[in-house]
Amino acid sequence: MLSAAVLAERVGWCADLVAGMVGALIGGHWNRVDVEVLASGVDAAGRRLPSNAWMALRRLGWTAAAPVGVKVNDRIVRMAQEQAGRVLRSSKWRVDVTGGVLSTWPSDPRRRTPVEWEQVRQAIPGGEGLPSSVIKSRTRQAVAFIAANGRLPVDVFELEGIPRVPRMLLLAACDRQQATIERNDTDPARALLRMQLPTRPDPRGYRDWTWVACPISLPPTVPAGAFLHLPTLRITGRQVRADVAYTHGVPKARSSGHTVALGVDWGLNTLLSAGALRLQEDGRITALGAGGQFRAAGVLAKQHRLRRHGERLHAKADHYQRLIAGGDQQHQLAGKHAVLRDEIRHVSARRSNLNDALAWAAARWTVDQATAATATVIYLEDLRSLEAKGMGATMNTRLSQQVRGKIVDRIRHLATEHGIAVVTVPARNDSAAEFVTRRRDRSGWRVAG
Structure with a gap:
């Protein structure tokens, strides 16, 4: 058993070794050809690639090597290949979206015509169900590239740099020779993780790797009664966080025959509105109670302030970058620029944590409403066209920060545990986000009736 500080140090050493191999592996294959090969799912011989990313990379011959003089076992290399493979596989979606946007570049990037919208959606695989905000954000990214280079980018690999590699250990790619996890027999709220960690930042041999026990x-x-899987370890400050995946049995959701449902609608001032309905035997639909609202005005206001603060920090950092000619580290503004970059990362982390907390809270509230009403299905309004038309870019930007996409994913996850089906339905002519008009008699907004 080690102290928390020593454990964090050793996990950090191992994470640094893995991150170095991941960065080299991604950098060597960060191009359209290699990403297309990996995403195709077959190798050069026509055989299907394994679902595990590290196995797929080995089938393709994409190897990773430790630094010269450093000794690591094959399981450490597996973790590096798994992390790199996941990054490369996930980039295929960005390749398709950016390629579709660039191949159907509009005459006016700020305002597409209906025909141009149809063209860009047809050029993107699955573009019919893609939110318009995603296409607009990729368009703005390309516009910024044009302003800096005077031409359209070739693809997403020219538009974006090589992704940064987070310091983490994907123990799921290992076997019992590297890590094991067991639940406590007497206390189900505790588990014991045993794994091999280096005793120095540059292990020279296998004797520099020792087994360490980590209570979780x-x-x-x-x-x-859930079955625990090997976790993903992350370094947060001087502590080690474990993302533990687990498997357990849940009731199967029905696909038909529902008599009680929960309808969920999105709003501008109210994040979520929900109401339970019952289908009577004669075909009539009756409301069960007055419904409820999930209000998160305080959290959304804080999120909006953090977004504006982040934008100001980015603008100031870009200004300092232009003043520091050629990236001179001896420039008198170099220190201030480094402080700004650290503050930007801190603000981004705060926004991310706030988004996650809000998404889980909203999803838990929704599923609790469905459980209390004994609903077997949740009908959720479609998000693809959820925009405040005529309200300007500021309101739309604020709306896009309300993590609705994350909330939908969390609702599906929590509803599955309770055997509740989740169905996405298209918005009707009473959508609060699309049919909002200005009141003439006083300031404010109302839903058009």
């Missing part, structure tokens, strides 16, 4: 406290949301 499980949250109460993990069922007592």
